[in-house]
Amino acid sequence: MAKRALRADERDNVAVVLEDVERGEWVEVDGFGRLTAAESIPFSHKISLASIRKGQPVTRYGECIGVASKDIREGEWVHTHNLEVPGHLLGS
Amino acid sequence: MRGFHGFRRPDGRVGVRNWVAVLPTVACANGVAEAITREVPGTVPLLHGHGCGRGMPDVGIHFRTLVGILKNPNVAAAVVVGLGCEVIKAEALAEQVRACGKPVAWLEIQGEGGSRKSTERGIALARDFVESAKRLQREEVPLSELVLGLECGGSDAFSGVTANPAVGLLSDYVVENGGTVILTEATEMIGTAHILAKRACSQEVACRVEEVIRRAERNVKDLLGPLASMVIAPGNMDGGMSSIVEKSLGCIKKGGSTPIVEVVEYGQPPSRRGLVIMEGPGYDGESMAGLAASGCQAVVFTTGRGNPIGFPTVPVIKVASNPRMYRQMEDDMDVNAGAVLEGAKLEEVAEELKRVLHQTLDGRPTRAEENRQGGILCLYSTVPSF
Numbered sequence: 349m350a351k352r353a354l355r356a357d358e359r360d361n362v363a364v365v366l367e368d369v370e371r372g373e374w375v376e377v378d379g380f381g382r383l384t385a386a387e388s389i390p391f392s393h394k395i396s397l398a399s400i401r402k403g404q405p406v407t408r409y410g411e412c413i414g415v416a417s418k419d420i421r422e423g424e425w426v427h428t429h430n431l432e433v434p435g436h437l438l439g440s
Numbered sequence: 441m442r443g444f445h446g447f448r449r450p451d452g453r454v455g456v457r458n459w460v461a462v463l464p465t466v467a468c469a470n471g472v473a474e475a476i477t478r479e480v481p482g483t484v485p486l487l488h489g490h491g492c493g494r495g496m497p498d499v500g501i502h503f504r505t506l507v508g509i510l511k512n513p514n515v516a517a518a519v520v521v522g523l524g525c526e527v528i529k530a531e532a533l534a535e536q537v538r539a540c541g542k543p544v545a546w547l548e549i550q551g552e553g554g555s556r557k558s559t560e561r562g563i564a565l566a567r568d569f570v571e572s573a574k575r576l577q578r579e580e581v582p583l584s585e586l587v588l589g590l591e592c593g594g595s596d597a598f599s600g601v602t603a604n605p606a607v608g609l610l611s612d613y614v615v616e617n618g619g620t621v622i623l624t625e626a627t628e629m630i631g632t633a634h635i636l637a638k639r640a641c642s643q644e645v646a647c648r649v650e651e652v653i654r655r656a657e658r659n660v661k662d663l664l665g666p667l668a669s670m671v672i673a674p675g676n677m678d679g680g681m682s683s684i685v686e687k688s689l690g691c692i693k694k695g696g697s698t699p700i701v702e703v704v705e706y707g708q709p710p711s712r713r714g715l716v717i718m719e720g721p722g723y724d725g726e727s728m729a730g731l732a733a734s735g736c737q738a739v740v741f742t743t744g745r746g747n748p749i750g751f752p753t754v755p756v757i758k759v760a761s762n763p764r765m766y767r768q769m770e771d772d773m774d775v776n777a778g779a780v781l782e783g784a785k786l787e788e789v790a791e792e793l794k795r796v797l798h799q800t801l802d803g804r805p806t807r808a809e810e811n812r813q814g815g816i817l818c819l820y821s822t823v824p825s826f
Contacts, residue, residue, distance in 0.1 A: 354781070356601050364597045364680060366781050392597045392744070392762065393680035406682075409600060411635070413686035426682065433631075433683045 350374035350382060353395055357410035362394040362426050369395070375423075386423035394426040406431050444586065444801035445578040446737070447516065450541025454585040455513035456737045456801045458576060459484045459753050460569040462519045462562065463510060465533055466491030466526035472555050473521045476562035482570040483519075484752045488817035492526040493825040502819050503528055505707040507536040508733025509817065510544070514753045516576065517543040517569035519562055524550030543569055578803070584618030584713060586801065589731030589739040589754070590694040592628070593724040596679025596744025596761055600690020602789070603742035603761035603777035609790035610740065610797065611696035611715065620713045622704075622731055623695040626656035627722035631685035632692050636717070641699040648703035652719045660684075675745045694742065706820050707733030724749055725818030728756070738800055740793070748772040749815055750808025755800045758807055759793065772807050774800075 353363035353375050363377045369389045376382050380397060389395050394408070400420040405412040417432040424430070446454035463486040464473040470487045477485040486509065490502045506528070510518045518537060522530025534546035545565045552558040590607060592599060611621040629636060633653040640646035681687050701714035707730045710716040720730045724741075728751045731739055739754055741747070744761040746769040760766035763778035774796050777789045800806055808814070 354598075354601055364601070390680070391764065394597065394682065408686055409689040411685075411689050413689065414683045427680070428677060428682050431682045433685060
């Protein structure tokens with residue numbers, strides 16, 4: 349059975365998994381569809397819903413929460429190891 | 441529309457608790473303040489580590505915050521216990537509080553001749569105040585008398601899709617019924633100035649919103665430099681939060697969707713009803729002290745990692761963002777917004793929040809009150825002590 353993930357806004361390219369997900373497991377994202385987890389993702393962490401090139405925005409709640417600090421593939425775990433916050437988001 | 445049952449104070453404000461507070465003006469008076477409250481049921485000690493060894497502007501911030509906490513309508517009367525040689529003086533503090541018509545007494549340990557004599561006198565004063573407070577009756581008042589504080593602590597990546605938007609619906613309910621809601625934690629608004637400024641009721645308020653958020657941004661940059669974007673706690677990151685902006689976007693959902701009518705300083709009471717932003721830190725204890733000083737009779741506190749903290753004089757309603765933590769820490773949680781992840785609708789959680797809010801205002805203890813999680817006062821400071 350597929351694990352569930354929650355997308356906060358339809359513009360988002362990440363969703364939050366509702367339980368621990370193992371590599372290769374199906375993940376069902378409400379309002380988006382199914383994808384395969386490319387790696388293990390812990391409960392309450394984010395899964396990428398699309399390929400995000402280095403420097404491209406990571407979007408949650410329909411807003412930019414940071415940019416990819418390296419290329420991210422669909423189904424990968426998105427966190428501080430591959431997301432950074434450019435200065436302009438902090439008002440500079 | 442339902443109102444709530446509270447204690448009308450001489451200044452017209454309405455409390456939902458009826459505490460006789462015993463406040464030390466300085467850390468050195470904590471022991472006496474605590475000894476007094478041990479002997480007198482109905483009193484609460486407001487222990488803290490401040491009151492001396494600081495210059496401006498912190499003396500001013502601490503003074504007005506302590507005054508505000510005693511003026512809060514949940515406090516029926518207060519005994520102020522000074523040492524005698526400290527910067528924040530018991531008499532001056534008591535005079536400020538007395539201006540709102542509330543019964544206040546003060547004493548100083550050095551003037552009374554030591555701890556035991558001060559404790560005995562404090563006990564006598566506190567007993568008289570408790571006797572008077574017991575005679576006060578709750579009366580029904582409209583929801584427009586409510587000032588509700590919003591807080592989040594130990595957030596996780598679910599906070600912004602479960603607990604915070606459910607609290608947002610509660611905020612809309614309070615404001616639509618004429619009440620006031622205070623959204624604070626300016627550090628957790630970083631990266632959202634463009635969103636919040638658009639929600640201001642006037643250009644002037646929009647400028648104030650931007651000013652407060654820009655200042656928070658500058659402060660974290662000055663303090664943390666290149667790590668500024670990571671100004672979130674380790675637990676937030678373990679909970680799946682990857683940046684301060686992600687945390688902020690979830691945090692501001694607590695404020696709901698009504699216009700921002702005013703921006704106030706830390707611990708300053710609002711002058712308008714509606715959704716208000718208070719400048720202040722993201723550190724929960726300091727933030728809630730500011731909310732209490734600004735007159736909040738209750739606080740709604742969302743948490744993902746599980747934070748049990750309350751406030752000595754203000755009921756704090758704990759809202760869990762995910763079902764896993766709710767089940768693990770059920771004794772500390774009042775509402776399970778994590779039910780949204782298991783199929784419940786946000787509106788259903790909001791209804792539960794309204795029910796719990798009304799019960800709390802009418803006197804039912806929150807989990808934090810049952811667990812005596814009032815803790816000590818933490819006051820926002822801008823410079824080190826000397």
